[in-house]
Amino acid sequence: MLKRRQFIGALGAFGGSVILSACGGGGAEDAGATTSTSGASAQKTSATAKSASPNGAAMPPATSLIDGTGATWTLSGGVAYRNGAKAGNNYNVVLAMCFNGNIYVENTSAQYYQWTGSTWQASSDPRLGTTSPDGTTMPSASSIIDKTGAVWTLTNGVISRNGAVVGNNYAVSLVLWYGGKIYCRNTSGQFYANAEVASQWLPCNDPRTPIAASAGSFFGMNGHFDYTYTPAQVVSILKGLGCTSYRVGCTADPAQLNAVVKLAQAFQSAGMTLLVLLDLGLRDSSGRLLAGESAAYNATYGPAFTIANTLKQYGVTFYECGNELTRDRAIIIDSTNAGTKALDFNNANWPVMRGAMRGMIDGVKAAQPGAKCGVNFCVADVGASDALWDGMQPDGSGGYPKVRWDITTWHNYEVYGDIFNIGTDGAGPGFNLPAYCKARYGVPFFITEWNTGPEQAQSYRASYITSQLGSFYAARKTHNIQAVMYYVLDSGNNTFGIMTNGTALNPPYGAFTAFTSSHVDS
Structure with missing residues (x-):
């Protein structure tokens, strides 16, 4: 059995972090982080001496930001730096922002990431709130935020993701966020599921409908x-x-x-x-x-x-x-x-x-x-x-x-x-x-x-x-x-x-x- 499942060890190695395609790199450590006791003490001292930037403070137009630990962040050439050292694996950054003492960046693909202290993790724009509750629909919600932080909207029967129309969709009467997936229903009552390749809409039934399996073999x-x-x-x-x-x-x-x-x-x-x-x-x-x-x-x-x-x-x-x-x-x-x-x-x-x-x-x-x-x-x-x-x-x-x-x-x-x-x-x-x-x-x-x-x-x-x-x-x-x-x-x-x-x-x-x-x- 072990040989039959050799691949799962490698799969499991990715289980705790998100692989970032355009901003961070999976598991890359902060080159500017300190690990010694004296370094930690210095960071605490710095945190008391510097107050975190206010919610929504961003570069640009600001030239630097202070996070909740007192670290100073700068942005140069599309790369975010923490205390003068490149923060993990990041590039193509167009915006850095402080929110509740945390640092977020946005890349050229309009994807947001949050600095966790050692790496970058996919997130939504913190100004919009967190992932929408399971079962959220448009209407009545004005938008849906999925687990990657992407914002979905419905305008005149057409679904958009981060402002771009998603594949070939029209005459949509309902958009549903359910079980970590986006579904929609058209005016004819047909449901579709959005595949991971976001341009694909695959026909399906309403995922909310409970179905009980036959008893006796569970x-x-x-x-x-x-x-x-x-x-x-x-x-x-x-x-x-x-x-x-x-x-x-x-x-x-x-x-x-x-x-x-x-x-x-x-x-x-x-x-x-x-x-x-x-x-x-x-x-x-x-x-x-x-x-x-x-x-x-x-x-x-x-x-x-x-x-x-x-x-x-x-x-x-x-x-x-x-x-x-x-x-x-x-x-x-x-x-x-x-x-x-x-x-x-x-x-x-x-x-x-x-x-x-x-x-x-x-x-x-x-x-x-x-x-x-x-x-x-x-x-x-x-x-x-x-x-x-x-x-x-x-x-x-x-x-x-x-x-x-x-x-x-x-x-x-x-x-x-x-x-x-x-x-x-x-x-x-x-x-x-x-x-x-x-x-x-x-x-x-x-x-x-x-x-x-x-x-x-x-x-x-x-x-x-x-x-x-x-x-x-x-x-x-x-x-x-x-x-x-x-x-x-x-x-x-x-x-x-x-x-x-x-x-x-x-x-x-x-x-x-x-x-x-x-x-x-x-």
């Missing part, structure tokens, strides 16, 4: 087809955990498929839900990327048909098509990116991804028309999910086959961030991913893998289980979240598993069962 667990546990033991263990659903993967290899058949028989008798992962990929037996969309389609169609045709008689109705394929090294350009932009993905290889997904879905449906197929995504891969759903290439070109699924499935490990406020590309402002998917795709949402990191202590893991299940459970009736599947039942050690060789790992096991026993899946 508490779930991951496992493997080659466990030494018998199917009856797996069922018994899951019942003890309070789980009603189980995710297991296989290919069309007879040994794997036969093992899953035995599980399916046991689950059918127990009245429990089995989600079968079609563990099919984008590469041939030699590890080479498949040669185009048709080749990928053909390579996955046959095995998917075989799996579904074999399992349908044992009550299996849910299939997940592929496992983290958006994170294949041929598909994601930079694995530290969160995947919120279609441009995060390889345009030349994208047809292979699309072909494999289409092949798996079509293969299952040919064998079992009533089955429900899901497509798996990771981190914040809405750039990938949107492109597949709309038949788009990462370069923005369209008219390609659309990939439509019956359930949206996602992986959410702690390092990726809170799925209800997940960051864009590891550092940007967070958004509510399940709410966005509910609005865009209108199908149930499964979190098919979730856990903290393998290095965490068991006491930490127990607390994480309790807090995450609480968040997931609270949203199950509004965000169409039908199942959340913990990773994993038994990992052979204490890195991820909740038990080892039939013995419960506590306190995680106790935390899980305490929650399921006190919260009804109804």
Whole structure:
């Protein structure tokens, strides 16, 4: 598992700061800051000797500013200096301002940043106030401030961001700030979501509409087809955990498929839900990327048909098509990116991804028309999910086959961030991913893998289980979240598993069962 998720360490490194594209640089320290005790004392003395500049004082026209610590700021050649030294990584600055003792700068792209004491953080113009409350609409508000500090306005049915019209929009009757995203409704009643590439408006439903998922499969667990546990033991263990659903993967290899058949028989008798992962990929037996969309389609169609045709008689109705394929090294350009932009993905290889997904879905449906197929995504891969759903290439070109699924499935490990406020590309402002998917795709949402990191202590893991299940459970009736599947039942050690060789790992096991026993899946 560690090798499978090597990229998340790099992703996590960006989690605490914002990467600045035109003013600051992610994590660059203030070259003029002092770290010694004597330096700190001198700064305190300076702060008592100098009063902070008044709110709204700006350069220009002022020639200098004093912040709340007593430091002197100057502006020269588009660069902000603190006590005579360049403050972090900044450039293209057209305005510096003091507000409540803090220093803000505006760059040539009209983006504001605030100095935190060691780096720059994206912000709004402090004179306009903070980020608008969730659910703010125009009308009745005169403007909306998003998490980047951008100001959105609505004039004569047209939406503008920082004074510039956003893409092709007209006849807009409502603008909505919800779950960290901008949505709008036109005079015909159609809603649209604004993609991270701000010129794009993607059709969707009203994200505020609460949707309750079907009950009976919410508490779930991951496992493997080659466990030494018998199917009856797996069922018994899951019942003890309070789980009603189980995710297991296989290919069309007879040994794997036969093992899953035995599980399916046991689950059918127990009245429990089995989600079968079609563990099919984008590469041939030699590890080479498949040669185009048709080749990928053909390579996955046959095995998917075989799996579904074999399992349908044992009550299996849910299939997940592929496992983290958006994170294949041929598909994601930079694995530290969160995947919120279609441009995060390889345009030349994208047809292979699309072909494999289409092949798996079509293969299952040919064998079992009533089955429900899901497509798996990771981190914040809405750039990938949107492109597949709309038949788009990462370069923005369209008219390609659309990939439509019956359930949206996602992986959410702690390092990726809170799925209800997940960051864009590891550092940007967070958004509510399940709410966005509910609005865009209108199908149930499964979190098919979730856990903290393998290095965490068991006491930490127990607390994480309790807090995450609480968040997931609270949203199950509004965000169409039908199942959340913990990773994993038994990992052979204490890195991820909740038990080892039939013995419960506590306190995680106790935390899980305490929650399921006190919260009804109804």
